[in-house]
Amino acid sequence: MAIATAVRLNEAPKKRRRYRGFASSVWWFVLPALALYVFAVVYPSIRGSLFAFTDWDGVSPNPSWVGLDQFARILTDPNAVVAVRNTLLIAFAVTIIQNAIGLLIALAVNSQIKSRNVLRVIIFAPVVITSIAVGFLWQNLYSPGGGINQLLEAIGLGALQQNWLGDPDLAIWSIIFVVFWQFVGYSMVIFLAGLQGIPEEVLEAAAIDGAGPVRRFWSVVRPLLAPAITINVMLSLIGGLKLFDQVFVMTAGGPGGATNTISTLIYSNAFSLGRFGYASALAVVLSIFVAVASIIQYRLLALQER
Amino acid sequence: MSRITKRATAAIAVAAVAGLALAGCSTDTSSEGADGEVVLTMSGWADDGIAEALIAQFEEDNPGVTIDYTGLPWPNILTQINTELVSGTASDIVVVFPGNGNPITAQTLAKGNYLADLSDSPWVSNYNEANQAVMGADGTILMGANAFTIIPAIYNTQALEAVGATPPTTWSEVLDLCKTATDNGKVAYALAAVAGGNYHTVPYALTATLLYGPDPDFVPDQYAGDATFSDSDWNAALDQYTELIDAGCFTADATGTALDIAQGQVAKGDALGMITVSPQISTIQDMAPDGATFETAAFPSTDDPADTFLPVGLGAGYGVNAKSENLDLAKKFVDFYLSEAGLRIAVDNGSIYPSGPVDGYTPPETLAGVSDQVQSDKTVSFPDQTWPNAVVNDAYTTGLQTFIGGSTTAATLLQQMDAAWNG
Numbered sequence: 001m002a003i004a005t006a007v008r009l010n011e012a013p014k015k016r017r018r019y020r021g022f023a024s025s026v027w028w029f030v031l032p033a034l035a036l037y038v039f040a041v042v043y044p045s046i047r048g049s050l051f052a053f054t055d056w057d058g059v060s061p062n063p064s065w066v067g068l069d070q071f072a073r074i075l076t077d078p079n080a081v082v083a084v085r086n087t088l089l090i091a092f093a094v095t096i097i098q099n100a101i102g103l104l105i106a107l108a109v110n111s112q113i114k115s116r117n118v119l120r121v122i123i124f125a126p127v128v129i130t131s132i133a134v135g136f137l138w139q140n141l142y143s144p145g146g147g148i149n150q151l152l153e154a155i156g157l158g159a160l161q162q163n164w165l166g167d168p169d170l171a172i173w174s175i176i177f178v179v180f181w182q183f184v185g186y187s188m189v190i191f192l193a194g195l196q197g198i199p200e201e202v203l204e205a206a207a208i209d210g211a212g213p214v215r216r217f218w219s220v221v222r223p224l225l226a227p228a229i230t231i232n233v234m235l236s237l238i239g240g241l242k243l244f245d246q247v248f249v250m251t252a253g254g255p256g257g258a259t260n261t262i263s264t265l266i267y268s269n270a271f272s273l274g275r276f277g278y279a280s281a282l283a284v285v286l287s288i289f290v291a292v293a294s295i296i297q298y299r300l301l302a303l304q305e306r
Numbered sequence: 307m308s309r310i311t312k313r314a315t316a317a318i319a320v321a322a323v324a325g326l327a328l329a330g331c332s333t334d335t336s337s338e339g340a341d342g343e344v345v346l347t348m349s350g351w352a353d354d355g356i357a358e359a360l361i362a363q364f365e366e367d368n369p370g371v372t373i374d375y376t377g378l379p380w381p382n383i384l385t386q387i388n389t390e391l392v393s394g395t396a397s398d399i400v401v402v403f404p405g406n407g408n409p410i411t412a413q414t415l416a417k418g419n420y421l422a423d424l425s426d427s428p429w430v431s432n433y434n435e436a437n438q439a440v441m442g443a444d445g446t447i448l449m450g451a452n453a454f455t456i457i458p459a460i461y462n463t464q465a466l467e468a469v470g471a472t473p474p475t476t477w478s479e480v481l482d483l484c485k486t487a488t489d490n491g492k493v494a495y496a497l498a499a500v501a502g503g504n505y506h507t508v509p510y511a512l513t514a515t516l517l518y519g520p521d522p523d524f525v526p527d528q529y530a531g532d533a534t535f536s537d538s539d540w541n542a543a544l545d546q547y548t549e550l551i552d553a554g555c556f557t558a559d560a561t562g563t564a565l566d567i568a569q570g571q572v573a574k575g576d577a578l579g580m581i582t583v584s585p586q587i588s589t590i591q592d593m594a595p596d597g598a599t600f601e602t603a604a605f606p607s608t609d610d611p612a613d614t615f616l617p618v619g620l621g622a623g624y625g626v627n628a629k630s631e632n633l634d635l636a637k638k639f640v641d642f643y644l645s646e647a648g649l650r651i652a653v654d655n656g657s658i659y660p661s662g663p664v665d666g667y668t669p670p671e672t673l674a675g676v677s678d679q680v681q682s683d684k685t686v687s688f689p690d691q692t693w694p695n696a697v698v699n700d701a702y703t704t705g706l707q708t709f710i711g712g713s714t715t716a717a718t719l720l721q722q723m724d725a726a727w728n729g
Contacts, residue, residue, distance in 0.1 A: 058409060059392060059418040139500075143567050144559035165500065166562025168711065252501030255561045256708030271385050271409055273696050 052280035058270065063277065070281035080282065083253075083260040086172055087286075090261060091240030091293070093176050094183075098236050099229070101180070102187025107217075109188070110195045120192070124185035131182065135249025138178045139165065142250070165251055168258035175259055178246050183239065187232045194228030195221070230301040234294060241290050262286045343370045346632055346639065347397035349387055350624070352377035356452075359655045364642055371635065373399075384409050391420040394629055398636040402449035402625035404440040405691035407699050412625065414696075416443035422626040422633060424448060429644035432662035434683075437620050440691045450644045451623025453658035456584040456616060457507050457514075457688070458602035458676045462594075465492065465575035473579075473603035473675065475611040477546070484555035487578050496577035497556035498568035499710050504582035505560065506703050508550070510617045510689055511581050511605040512543035518686040519615030525692045528727065535720040535727070544709065544716035546607055551710065561711045569593055572600075581605050585621070587672050588657050602675040616679045619688035620661065694727060701726035 052070050056063035074080045105123055109116045126134065141147040142164035149161040164174045198221060206216045222229075244263035247253065253260035253268065260268075262282055270279035350357045354377060361373045376397065378386055383401060388409035390396035402421065406413040415421050424430070425447045433441065433450075442448040461473050469490045474480045480494075487494040499505035517524055517539040527533035550556060557563050557571060569586060571577040573593035580590070587600060594600075604616040624643060626636040642648045649660040650667075657670045659680065669677040679685065690699045701722045708714035 057414075057417065058388065059414055059420065061418055139564055140567075142562065143564060144557075144562050145567070163559040163562040166559055166711065168708070168713065254501045254704070254707050255499070255711055256714065257704050268700070271381075271388070273700055274409060274414060 048280055049284050050280075051277055052284045054277045056276045056280075057274040058276040059274070066277065070278050071285070073278060074281060074285060079257050079260060079265060080262075082257055083262050083265040083282075084285075086259060087241055087243070087261045087263075087289070089172065090176055090179070090243055091237055094179050094240040094243075095233055095236045097176070098180050098184050098187050099232050102184045102232065103191050103225075105184065105188045106191035106195055110192055120188070123188055126182045127185045127189075129182070131245035132249055134178065134182050135246045138174075138181075138246075139250045142174055166255055168255050171251055171255065171259045175243075175247055175250060178250070179240070179243065182246075183236065187236065190228050190232050191225065194225045198224045226301065230298065233297055233301060237293055237297060238290055241286065241293065262289070343372055344632060344635060346371060346373045346399065346635055347376070348373050348399040348624075348639075349376045349378060349383075349390070349397040350399075350401050351383065351622075352379045356652045356656045356658075359651050360643055360648055363647075363651055364639055367642070368635075368638075373639070388415075391415060391627065392418065396420075396627045396629075398627050398630040398632050399624050399639055400627055401622055403622045404437070404449065404451065404620040405688075406440075406693065407690050407696050412441055412448040413443045415625070416446075416448060420628055421448040422628045422630070422637065424450065424626065424637065424640065427637070427641055427644070429641065429662060432644070433620070436687045437661075440620060440687065449623050449625035450640060450661075451620045452644060452649055452652045452661055453621045453656075454661055454680065455619050455621040455688075456602075456659060456673070456676055456680065457511050457581065457605075457618075458584060458616065458673075459495070459511070459579050459581050459605040460572065460584075460587055460590065460672075461579040461601050461603065462572050462575050462577075463599045463601050464597075465572075465578045468575065469578065471578065473601065474606060475603070475614070476606050476609045478609055480550075480555070480606060481553055483578065484550070484553045488554050492575070493557055493571070493577045494555045494579065495550075495557075496568035496571040496580040497560040498563045498565040499560040499707055500562065500564050501703070501707075503560075503563070503565045504568060504580060504586075505710060506706055507583060507617075508547055508581050509540070509543045509706070512546050512607045513540060513689060514615040514617045514686045515607045515613050516542050516546075518689065519613075519684070522686075529694070535723045536717065538720075540720055540723075541716055543607070544719065547709075548716070561707060566593075573598065584659065584673065591672075600672050602673055604676055604679055614679075614684075616676055616685045617688055618680060618685035619691055621658075695729065697729070698723055698726040 054063035055066050165171050206220050251259045253264040266279045266282045269275040403411040423446050484494040572580045573590045604614045606614045630636045649664045705719040
């Protein structure tokens, strides 16, 4: 016994040394990936951000340092004001609508209805289509003689026909609907995974205690879905803030700049107008928006998860 | 594994990754193939049959030379070629636009000296002074293009016949055609006013006759500060645009209509015609049913046909990367591209109006209606090719959308263009 104890005592330091050696080798394995990440992501991001402090036009070899002028210009550029407003509108509208409807659909297809698997596939299908293709599809459907107006005419609602992408007041909402249509299935799948992780017996116990469907949802399902809500809200908010493809394809920011987002404004300033410095300043602002929004909502939702 | 061995392994791993990464970012600057043949690189349009035919002939004429062609779609061609030129990784021969309206125009790229000087090339004398002005900067020629782009009114011949009309030659006839079309359940002119549409070409057609044709000094006066858009006949052109809109001449809800929808309206005969750039004729033909034919005419804006000018601009062409290792060979290709032999290949493989002389050339039937006007040089350049920066064009195209939608006045639009001109 004493010998065995002595052996165990002797083994303990050996195990610790082996662990330290293992940890050390893990870092060596991480280093190449880290070096690649710094080379491919960190360095270009910092280098790109520095252009925000210059007047670089994208071609001249020697841009001048202009300090914070490009950031000050954002505040006085009417196009930037519209783009920031649209970006925030899209981000919040998409986040709220997509998650609310996505949750309702997840609750519906999580039931025992016979066609639930078919419904899940149909609702998720738009997620796997590229955003460019979705943009072209809906641009066609939204055109004045397109599918939506034809459908309205066919069902006797011709008075509701609209110039969906040509009306400056309506175009931004037409785009929001497309983003919702494309990604509601994504939210649904995450909520569905969360719902399927809730033990049936917990819900049964709540029912036996007299909780109705609304009470069960609010007091049992909602708290247990908190991680799924956190992920969904964060992804849809970030996606909304960065939105580019659908806007670029359907309206290119028009009519008259009415649907510009920060992303489309970055593109047009950099690649059409030769204002790379200004575009970089807009990109820095967008990055700050995404970071701040993500941190705030993550902390709020983390509190809820507790 | 000993500590030294681990360190050595890690160092090799880091070096290997860094090496791979750097290799991925570098360009193969070798231009000589394994068997000694020279490889020229070229970036052009995707699915460009004319470029393919030119390359085949050039390779045949120059044994040992191979052209490695990269076809790029719109709008990627703008960003990719610009980025490659700036980073020093561009092809030997690249697509370049005339003027100053996008990231790969001659005047934009001149700021970084990214293009070789082609001023001594034999084809330069084929172009008039106005064209040469947009082919480079500060008196140098940096690109050449093999075709002119025209802005005519393109008509569906069968649709015109069905309503008993002919292409109008006066402003009054235009308004009559609009009424005739409406009475027959059609529109006279298809219009797409979403980005990338043809809405901006209508004022180009109108100002050709109202301003740029009769007053060739207008642009120099603008540069001298003696003229502005606001105090010019751009006002008259925009008034006529409003008159056309109010007369129902255009596609309803044009601000929500995409270009392919408008082209389809002409192709199917739902619209009698369309005021747009000539390269779109082939697209419209492709969309049309068998047997449909199309014709072109200059779009009038006065009641005297003799007043009418036609907007004719140089199309996109090619320039030579100043950092090319095969500068002389690349220039030789551009010389071939713009030689009579090269132009002949172009007209044989595409429906274009060549920018230089081609012996025995007859324009395609679709362009016959404007051929006399081009040959008599009763033409003006596209206005945007003469503007000092791309911001004027952005103010114009963005503001024009809201003008068509009715939320911006002509005065506001022209003030915005003046402000953009003045930077």
